Amino acid sequence: MAEILVAAGHREAKLVEFADTVILNTCSIREKAAQKLRSEVGRLAMRKREQPDLMIVVAGCLGQQEGEKLLKSAPEIDLVVGPDNIAALPALIADFELGGTARVLTEFDLDAPRFLASNPATGRTPPATYVTVMKGCDERCSFCIVPHTRGAERYRPSREIIDEISLLVASGVREVTLLGQTVNSYRDPNAELPRAPYTGESRWQHTSRIVAEADESEFPALLWAIVQHAPGLLRLRYTSPHPRHLTRALVEAHRGISILAKHLHLPVQSGNNAVLKRMIRRYTREEYVERTAALLDAVPDLVLSTDVIVGFPGETVEQFQDTLSLIDEREFVGVFAFKYSPRPFTPALKLGDDISEAEKSNRLAELFARHDPKRRSRLSSLVGSVQQVLIEGQKADGAYTGRTARNEIVHLAAKADITGKLVPVRIALAFKNSLAAETVDESLRVDARELPKLARTADRAKVEAVDDVTPSRDESAGATTRVQLPVL
Numbered sequence: 001m002a003e004i005l006v007a008a009g010h011r012e013a014k015l016v017e018f019a020d021t022v023i024l025n026t027c028s029i030r031e032k033a034a035q036k037l038r039s040e041v042g043r044l045a046m047r048k049r050e051q052p053d054l055m056i057v058v059a060g061c062l063g064q065q066e067g068e069k070l071l072k073s074a075p076e077i078d079l080v081v082g083p084d085n086i087a088a089l090p091a092l093i094a095d096f097e098l099g100g101t102a103r104v105l106t107e108f109d110l111d112a113p114r115f116l117a118s119n120p121a122t123g124r125t126p127p128a129t130y131v132t133v134m135k136g137c138d139e140r141c142s143f144c145i146v147p148h149t150r151g152a153e154r155y156r157p158s159r160e161i162i163d164e165i166s167l168l169v170a171s172g173v174r175e176v177t178l179l180g181q182t183v184n185s186y187r188d189p190n191a192e193l194p195r196a197p198y199t200g201e202s203r204w205q206h207t208s209r210i211v212a213e214a215d216e217s218e219f220p221a222l223l224w225a226i227v228q229h230a231p232g233l234l235r236l237r238y239t240s241p242h243p244r245h246l247t248r249a250l251v252e253a254h255r256g257i258s259i260l261a262k263h264l265h266l267p268v269q270s271g272n273n274a275v276l277k278r279m280i281r282r283y284t285r286e287e288y289v290e291r292t293a294a295l296l297d298a299v300p301d302l303v304l305s306t307d308v309i310v311g312f313p314g315e316t317v318e319q320f321q322d323t324l325s326l327i328d329e330r331e332f333v334g335v336f337a338f339k340y341s342p343r344p345f346t347p348a349l350k351l352g353d354d355i356s357e358a359e360k361s362n363r364l365a366e367l368f369a370r371h372d373p374k375r376r377s378r379l380s381s382l383v384g385s386v387q388q389v390l391i392e393g394q395k396a397d398g399a400y401t402g403r404t405a406r407n408e409i410v411h412l413a414a415k416a417d418i419t420g421k422l423v424p425v426r427i428a429l430a431f432k433n434s435l436a437a438e439t440v441d442e443s444l445r446v447d448a449r450e451l452p453k454l455a456r457t458a459d460r461a462k463v464e465a466v467d468d469v470t471p472s473r474d475e476s477a478g479a480t481t482r483v484q485l486p487v488l
């Protein structure tokens, strides 16, 4: 959004107080986001009384979900745009400034899907960036509002994806994360991808042949094509995959493609088959375990993280214990756990919401109490080791921040500008959610006494970290003129 608006002549305000147009980018995955939007709009409405030309825009999935209703409940809102209408933002803002009335634009571009390509020419592209490969969702998970807010699956032609990545690499990008709601269900609409090795081969013990065939996609073929056509790319990630499309061909892509990150975020939601069935996840615990085992066998140093919902309707204490046991069994390095939140337009609404808020909180606390020490001891075990860190940027206090191939966040000091470089570092300290390190290269090394400063940086980073493993991801309703990370 920021790129589109800057290209159209807008400037980004340093503080929301200085902005004359405020865009609230929203998520609707849980109810909390809606509450947050209400209070944010309330605050802006007060300001609008003194600054009548302040324009309030609501973008994202809550806008899509609520549409006209939002304007009725908060007449101070001037514009509501759905995720498929972002490209129209500059025109809509210009219209409004010329005296237009409040508008809602939430149409899906089902017939001619558009994908926003980043524009490296603006010089804002960081070393690690995102490329959308598909949008919408054809899954029907009973708890999830995404099929309603994002519509049916639409895929971007592989040629466009590869061209964009090549352009990004040429402008200095070193890491790309492919984005999509079920990113690994990707198919090339123009059918231009050569078949990936092992496509159609599934030796799954727990998935029958016909169902396994339905799990096939062209996502592994896309990965192979990207590495072939963008040789300067140092790292490739993707999010978020659906477990049922973790096919043999995808496992083999992980085995064969060295730039694929050694980390996969693979949402499991529950470790109990009856709950998975009520969630309409279309896999069993055994299938999840079998397929992730095949992946770990192919890439032994790969780590997994996951999403879990606690207190789904009818979840008994025993069924919740199955989720805990799966977390133990799979040794996830990160678990994002959420209390079940009933959402409009979802099939699970008819199941009620019978687990009390207090019980949901207890289960969440139990889960974190069990998982946190493991996560900490894992981070601590890295102290002393050498890791390759891709440096993503520099903080105001001079410390650099980057990530390992396994997605651990690392802070370090260096004598020269190392942004965008893959740097070998020795881990010196482990914090709650991140690490501090010194460069292996002595000519770059800054005195170790700098490390307490890094500790403060790391402390602040806890709040900002993308992979902060606390329930705070519940706070994902974005705000202000600053563009948030894509919320999937």
Ligand code: SAH
Pocket (backbone or CB within 6 Å): 029, 030, 141, 143, 144, 145, 181, 182, 240, 241, 242, 267, 269, 307, 308, 309, 338, 339, 340, 341, 342, 343, 488
């Ligand atoms: N496409 C991804 C999910 C993206 S939403 C997938 O299906 O795997 C991110 C996470 O939010 C989900 O994985 C789920 O754990 C959580 N979530 C989605 N709907 C929710 C709801 N109604 N209540 C609580 N958590 C929910």
